[in-house]
Amino acid sequence: MFEVDSHPLITSQHQATLWTLRSKTLRHPFHITGVYSSPASGDPNIPGDAHAKAQQVRDMFQCLAEHNIESSTEVHLTVGDFNSHIGTEQENHITP
Secondary structure (H helix, E strand, O other), rough: OEEEEEEEEEOOEEEEEEEEEOOOOOOEEEEEEEEEEEOOOOOOOOOOHHHHHHHHHHHHHHHHOOOOOOOOOOEEEEEEEOOOOOOOOOOOOOOO
């Protein structure tokens, strides 16, 4: 049995949630970051749109880097779909 703490990190076109699992059977917490990213190239007919979309991707990766847990004792996995061009809806099982 696990105790799970959920921390939504990004709730936009891109989604990321950090889950921390704890258990009496685990010596140290186990961290999983689930990511759903839908990068878009932007609309060249809208001034600044391509730059704005690129900035969203940079912001997403910066957020993931800032919340990465580097530890010699705690495992941290970052998993997900980093190139989801067909998804257009919020994945409710990732971001509440």
